[in-house]
Amino acid sequence: MNAGARRKLDFLIVGQGLAGSLLAWRLIHRGQRVTVLDDGHRTASSKVAAGLINPLAGMRFNRSPFVHRWLEELERCYGELEEAAGRPFLHPQAMVRLFRSPGQARFYERRAAVAEDGDLLGKRFAPEAAGEPVHAPHGGFLQRRTGHLDLPALLQFMTRWLESRGALRRQPFDHARLEITAQAVRHGELEATHLVFCEGFRGKDNPWFAKLPFAPDKGEFLILEGLAPERLPRRIVNGAHWLLRHADGRYRLGATHDHHRLDPLPTPEGREALEAGLKRLVRHPEALRLVDQQAGVRPSTADRKPLLGTHPRLPRLHFFNGFGAHGSLTIPWYAERMADWLLHGRPLPEEARLQRFAN
Ligand SMILES: Cc1cc2nc3c(=O)[nH]c(=O)nc-3n(C[C@H](O)[C@H](O)[C@H](O)COP(=O)(O)OP(=O)(O)OC[C@H]3O[C@@H](n4cnc5c(N)ncnc54)[C@H](O)[C@@H]3O)c2cc1C
Secondary structure (H helix, E strand, O other): OOHHHOEEEEEEEEOOOHHHHHHHHHHHHOOOOEEEEEOOOOOOHHHHOOOEEOOOEOOOOEOOOOHHHHHHHHHHHHHHHHHHHOOOOEEEOOEEEEOOOHHHHHHHHHHHOOHHHOOOEEEEEOOOOOOOOEOOOOOEEEEOOOEEEOHHHHHHHHHHHHHHOOOEEEOOOOHHHOEEOOOOEEEOOEEEEEEEEOOHHHHHHOHHHOOOOEOOEEEEEEEEEEOOHHHOOOOEEEOOOEEEEOOOOOEEEEOOOEOOOOOOOOOHHHHHHHHHHHHHHEOOHHHEEEEEEEEEEEOOEOOOOOEEEEOOOOOOEEEEEOOOOOHHHHHHHHHHHHHHHHHHOOOOOHHHEHHHHOO
């Protein structure tokens, strides 16, 4: 094909996980000509993620200063997608948070003293008084503004939506085939003014962004059928492991962490660890039957913050990645910020900029 016959795009996006999908959604709604390349979700963590939305992460119930903006934007963004699809993707559900030691309660008390976090926290409960059939030897508290995103359904919708606009190609992107000129980037017959990489954990091997401190984190989880739902928790329960009743009616039990074995294959050790965790979590593990075990690799980073920005010397190449274990919560807000940066040069949030690793 000669250069004149090439289809000129504003943006070529590599990867149609949640990050590439939501960035494409934003850019197309702002009038941009976009094509997304994806290799059939070969390594998509978005395809397997449980989609848990938990604004208070970790043992200390820390939160980002941006958490209220994330929550506001996710409701707006998933609301727009739900309206376009005519079906729900976001499923709000309260979360029962279980203390893992007696000392952990002090982190709850510290958070409860912050007036602006009042919407995130419910009441603390005493040991074994969770109001759910779970083991709660140290008590816990109720968390609000939590839930889960039906990621497989959302990805499927986005695939169809992009295809219906001729904006999705199911093919691998080959870094060695990329031509970069002063005016454009070219990959085969595709020519674009800009290229954005949204490759998930495989971003660690991107030759133009090679030095970024990725810390990919393999995770495994179980899919379970509820044989006696009346003996199982109605709300999300979250202690050393979490259990969630998914929109598809089945339960998800997660998750493991492994920074060494970076493949999407379930393992017998992962299953054993999760089954042991289930017994410690719920009173009636026999009320659940194993249906499936899945695995994927989270695109996590060393400082647990996303990686957004433009190559320092190649201004046509951009990066939108590093959403770790919380993409469902954070990607909607960062996709909006990324679109503002790409289209209007509005500065990206400091904590997510690639430049923080410049030295
Ligand atoms: C087990 C597990 C549980 C999780 N649980 C949760 C959870 O409860 N809540 C939550 O918010 N997050 C969770 N996550 C994390 C969540 O999956 C991520 O934050 C988010 O989905 C990342 O999206 P992404 O688009 O950046 O990456 P991905 O979803 O990995 O998408 C990248 C895409 O790019 C494609 N690709 C890569 N390289 C190429 C190439 N060269 N050519 C073509 N295509 C390419 C891949 O095949 C893939 O489709 C979990 C992850 C795992 C693994």
